Amino acid sequence: MIDTHAHIYAKEFDEDRDAVVQRALEQGISKILLPNIDLESIEPMLKTEAAYPEVCHSMMGLHPCYVNADVKETLAIIHSWFEKHNFIAVGEIGIDLYWDKTFKxxxxxxxxxxxxxxKEMKLPVVIHTRDSIEETLSLxxxxxxxxxxxxxxxxxxxxxxxxxxxxLGFHLGLGGVSTFKNGGMDKIIPHLDMDxxxxxTDCPYLAPVPHRGKRNEPAYTQLVAQRVADLREIxxxxxxxxxxxxxxxLFGV
Structure with a gap:
């Protein structure tokens, strides 16, 4: 299995990152894909990738929640990283209007x-959308x-x-929300195109049941997979x- 979206470079994993990766491998998670979020996350992300080169693969992008008045300068720095390192995707990018519409x-x-x-680099993109699906699809x-x-x-x-x-040719990433009893995904997942x-996981966030409310980690990808299997009856x-x-x-890994 592949955890296609994990922030294991985050400070929440500083005390036990080795154990987290080991638990993932023991659960059959062979790859962990790391989306970037802002300028501060680049160094810890690349350090994590270097520590687990066979498992972790980095992306580069600016998350919408970290867009502000300095966005042009920030994007220039983000873009410069593509000349220094091979990334598997542009991400995580998108539009988030949940908290604040100031910088829409x-x-x-x-x-x-x-x-x-x-488009220029022929790389896939990883899209974050919250309270903005219409705007995102339109663009x-x-x-x-x-x-x-x-x-x-x-x-x-x-x-x-x-x-x-x-x-539009885009995939759907299913995570912990798929397991929430009040998430409504039990009515949706049976009708999705498996292709x-x-x-x-989006760890450390959105841990699946029975770990909801606790720190999420890549090993829990299997819980999401099991939920999909149960709902699809496969x-x-x-x-x-x-x-x-x-x-x-999709990611060429």
Missing amino acids: AEQEMAFITQLNWA LKQEQDGSLSGVFHCFGGSVDEAKAIND YLILE SLADVDAITTANAMK
């Missing part, structure tokens, strides 16, 4: 800018020239939204095989 215009500019980097439709690929990470939307995302599903091995193949093809 800047978020949209940053999103479009980074989508264009992905993506505008920018999709047939060369963009990627994933809407932490998908928790409707079947219609899933179809709109798939129609576009990949698994993730085997865990099938979910593993399909989502792993999808992730390998």
Whole structure:
């Protein structure tokens, strides 16, 4: 299995990162993909990748929640990193209007800018969207020239939204929310196109049941997989095989 979205470089793992990676490997998680969020996360992310080079693979991007008035300068620094290191994707990027709409215009500019980097470098994108699915899909439709690929990470939307995302050639990242009793995903997951599903944790956030409310970690990817298997009435091995193949093809790992 592949955890396609994990922040194991975060300070929450500083005390036991080795043990966290070992537990993931013991659960059959062979790869852990690391999305960047801002300028401060670059160094710990690359250090984590260097410590586990066979397991961890880094992305580079600016998360919408870290977009502010200095966005142009920040994007210039983020972009410069692509010349210094091989990244598997542009991410995590997107639009988040949940907490604050102050920098909505800047978020949209940053999103479009980074989508264009992905087109130039022929890399997939990892999209974060919160309270912004319509805005995100509209901009993506505008920018999709047939060369963009990627994933809407932490998908928790409707079947219609899933179809709109798939129609643009994009995958859906399923994580801990899929296991929440009040998350509504039990009605959605049976109707999703398996060819576009990949698994993730978004750790240390959004731990799946029965660990909800505690620190999440890559080993729990299997709990998400089991939930998908149960809802689809297929085997865990099938979910593993399909989502792993999808992730390998999308990210080239």
